[in-house]
Amino acid sequence: MVKKEFKAESKRLLDLMINSIYTHKEIFLRELISNSSDAIDKLYYKALTDENISFNKEDYYIKVSADKENRLLKITDTGIGMTKDELEENLGVIANSGSFAFKRENELKDGYDIIGQFGVGFYSAFMVADNVTVLTKAFGSDNGYKWESSGAEGYTVEEFDKDSVGTEIVLKLKENTEDENYDDFLEEYRLRSIVKKYSDFVRYPIKMDIEKSVPKEGSEDEYTEVVQEEVVNSMVPMWRKNKNELTKEDYDNFYAEKHYGFDKPLKHIHISADGAVRYNAILYIPEKTPYDFYTKEYEKGLELYSSGVLIMNKCSDLVPDYFSFVKGMVDSEDLSLNISRELLQHDRQLKIIAKRIKEKIKNELQLMLKNDRENYEKFFESFGRQLKYGVYSDFGQHKETLQDLLLFYSSSEEKVVSLAEYVERMKEDQKYIYYAAGESVARIDKMPQTELLKDKGYEILYFTDDVDEFAVRMLMNYQDKEFKSVSSGDLGIEDTTTEEEKTQENESKEIFVLMKEVLMGKVKDVRISKRLKNHPVCLTADGELSIEMEKILAAMPNNQEIKAERVLEVNPNHEVFNKLKDSFESDKDKFKLYTEVLYNQALLIEGLTLSDPVEFANNICKLIS
Numbered sequence: 183m184v185k186k187e188f189k190a191e192s193k194r195l196l197d198l199m200i201n202s203i204y205t206h207k208e209i210f211l212r213e214l215i216s217n218s219s220d221a222i223d224k225l226y227y228k229a230l231t232d233e234n235i236s237f238n239k240e241d242y243y244i245k246v247s248a249d250k251e252n253r254l255l256k257i258t259d260t261g262i263g264m265t266k267d268e269l270e271e272n273l274g275v276i277a278n279s280g281s282f283a284f285k286r287e288n289e290l291k292d293g294y295d296i297i298g299q300f301g302v303g304f305y306s307a308f309m310v311a312d313n314v315t316v317l318t319k320a321f322g323s324d325n326g327y328k329w330e331s332s333g334a335e336g337y338t339v340e341e342f343d344k345d346s347v348g349t350e351i352v353l354k355l356k357e358n359t360e361d362e363n364y365d366d367f368l369e370e371y372r373l374r375s376i377v378k379k380y381s382d383f384v385r386y387p388i389k390m391d392i393e394k395s396v397p398k399e400g401s402e403d404e405y406t407e408v409v410q411e412e413v414v415n416s417m418v419p420m421w422r423k424n425k426n427e428l429t430k431e432d433y434d435n436f437y438a439e440k441h442y443g444f445d446k447p448l449k450h451i452h453i454s455a456d457g458a459v460r461y462n463a464i465l466y467i468p469e470k471t472p473y474d475f476y477t478k479e480y481e482k483g484l485e486l487y488s489s490g491v492l493i494m495n496k497c498s499d500l501v502p503d504y505f506s507f508v509k510g511m512v513d514s515e516d517l518s519l520n521i522s523r524e525l526l527q528h529d530r531q532l533k534i535i536a537k538r539i540k541e542k543i544k545n546e547l548q549l550m551l552k553n554d555r556e557n558y559e560k561f562f563e564s565f566g567r568q569l570k571y572g573v574y575s576d577f578g579q580h581k582e583t584l585q586d587l588l589l590f591y592s593s594s595e596e597k598v599v600s601l602a603e604y605v606e607r608m609k610e611d612q613k614y615i616y617y618a619a620g621e622s623v624a625r626i627d628k629m630p631q632t633e634l635l636k637d638k639g640y641e642i643l644y645f646t647d648d649v650d651e652f653a654v655r656m657l658m659n660y661q662d663k664e665f666k667s668v669s670s671g672d673l674g675i676e677d678t679t680t681e682e683e684k685t686q687e688n689e690s691k692e693i694f695v696l697m698k699e700v701l702m703g704k705v706k707d708v709r710i711s712k713r714l715k716n717h718p719v720c721l722t723a724d725g726e727l728s729i730e731m732e733k734i735l736a737a738m739p740n741n742q743e744i745k746a747e748r749v750l751e752v753n754p755n756h757e758v759f760n761k762l763k764d765s766f767e768s769d770k771d772k773f774k775l776y777t778e779v780l781y782n783q784a785l786l787i788e789g790l791t792l793s794d795p796v797e798f799a800n801n802i803c804k805l806i807s
């Protein structure tokens with residue numbers, strides 16, 4: 183027998199292959215099973231075009247079996263097999279793909295499921311094996327052949343007596359090393375889990391001999407070990423099934439089986455696209471926030487399949503960050519994969535799919551908001567914050583996509599409402615969308631700054647999430663209505679100050695000047711308030727940064743101590759103001775004391791910390807005594 187050498191380039195390529203193309207050794211099984219599936223497919227396609235060939239699906243299968251004693255792993259198939267020439271062409275020349283050629287030749291008849299395209303997958307066997315033997319008999323041929331190789335040195339081909347058409351690949355596993363336990367690839371549980379992981383939806387049965395405990399005949403409590411052949415893959419991918427044939431339960435089961443989450447999904451979205459890019463997808467909107475969702479550890483992404491074979495566990499390019507809660511999978515035969523099938527090349531098709539998926543999710547969420555409010559609110563409770571981050575991130579690029587999906591608690595409705603609902607309810611004379619930011623609904627309810635607006639019957643949106651105000655600053659307006667904080671300098675309400683009040687304001691000017699002096703460095707200004715009714719004072723802010731935003735920034739790890747421009751507003755109609763006026767005339771020390779106490783009180787109401795709580799307590803004591 184003459185030993186033939188691989189061509190020089192092939193040697194180098196093989197070395198590269200074995201050492202660097204794949205990151206996970208277990209991939210070899212996926213590659214060999216995919217080859218077997220392609221081989222059966224080829225027979226199937228032949229049968230489609232040749233009436234002399236019958237294809238009885240039950241006769242076709244792939245079998246994975248381990249011989250622990252001899253450290254052999256076998257992958258057997260009942261596919262088309264290879265002739266001597268094909269063996270030479272396909273397994274003797276690296277990067278020659280018989281499958282790719284087959285697909286090209288049969289293009290007119292659709293090469294739908296054929297997986298192979300690069301002509302390298304087979305050699306991944308050498309990642310785990312020292313020696314690989316291929317026993318094969320081609321369809322329509324009388325002779326079988328044996329191809330054998332121990333790697334880069336070359337291969338031999340000789341005739342071999344084989345009964346049935348098909349191929350058997352025998353791997354002699356490498357010796358265990360410190361880093362790698364190759365014996366693992368002989369264990370039933372490990373093989374089974376690799377098959378499940380990558381090849382679950384290969385459409386022919388993948389069989390394995392499974393060891394089982396069964397009750398002994400005639401006995402109820404005695405068991406005996408038997409070996410039974412079982413099909414270990416699911417075969418028909420759920421996403422290729424007709425939507426009408428599937429029930430909600432089917433989708434829920436798939437969600438659980440795939441470990442997308444422990445909850446039940448709120449909604450599933452099944453896409454079968456047949457346009458410029460062909461793909462199928464099953465997406466889920468979960469109900470509950472995963473425990474790590476709002477942490478750095480959370481990894482977004484969808485499972486990516488190419489013709490039913492798993493390529494990537496979490497393909498992050500398929501979903502934008504603001505929809506990172508979406509779980510599920512995409513399968514497409516139109517992707518440009520790289521040689522290891524672990525990565526995608528700067529893929530145009532993938533971009534198109536991602537764009538379509540994004541739009542579909544948005545539309546489905548919008549429909550849910552419209553037609554299934556209860557569930558939408560549950561969803562928003564879990565993931566609304568992520569949508570708001572989305573509005574804020576990337577300089578507001580996604581605000582158009584997301585603004586109609588937002589919900590905020592409303593002062594008048596006492597439940598969450600959408601921006602569209604708010605605008606529809608706006609009073610005729612109301613120019614702005616008002617909001618109040620604070621720690622909780624209960625706290626905002628008591629904010630002095632909201633008094634006048636509530637009195638006028640204006641609805642106020644309550645912002646209780648850190649991100650709310652930042653997001654809305656990015657939005658700027660909704661349906662041409664600007665957002666306005668209840669604490670902003672100008673509330674945009676028509677000035678209804680009477681002449682009498684104007685005189686009073688003028689007379690009080692000196693009082694405010696002195697108050698400002700007392701509070702030097704603490705506030706930018708002290709002013710008469712047009713928004714207070716029952717409270718004596720409140721804090722507001724001039725400029726871009728609100729007091730709530732200042733608090734949020736201060737809580738961040740690398741806070742830069744950015745301060746809002748604080749303004750102390752005083753209610754001229756409150757009894758306390760008369761006291762202030764009296765003390766201004768008669769007792770400047772008392773005036774100072776009142777000013778300090780009122781300022782600190784405003785700080786407390788805002789939930790800000792006092793710079794000197796002891797002094798504040800002493801001042802109160804002074805007032806009491």
Ligand SMILES: Nc1ncnc2c1ncn2[C@@H]1O[C@H](COP(=O)(O)OP(=O)(O)OP(=O)(O)O)[C@@H](O)[C@H]1O
Pocket residue numbers: 213217218221259261262263264272273278279280281282297298299300301302303304305349
């Ligand atoms: N079990 C098999 N039965 C029949 N032909 C096979 C089998 N395994 C491999 N072949 C042939 O050998 C060729 C090379 O296989 P290899 O796995 O290296 O590449 P591929 O499957 O074509 O492409 P890829 O690198 O994308 O997997 C295949 O195209 C196919 O023609």
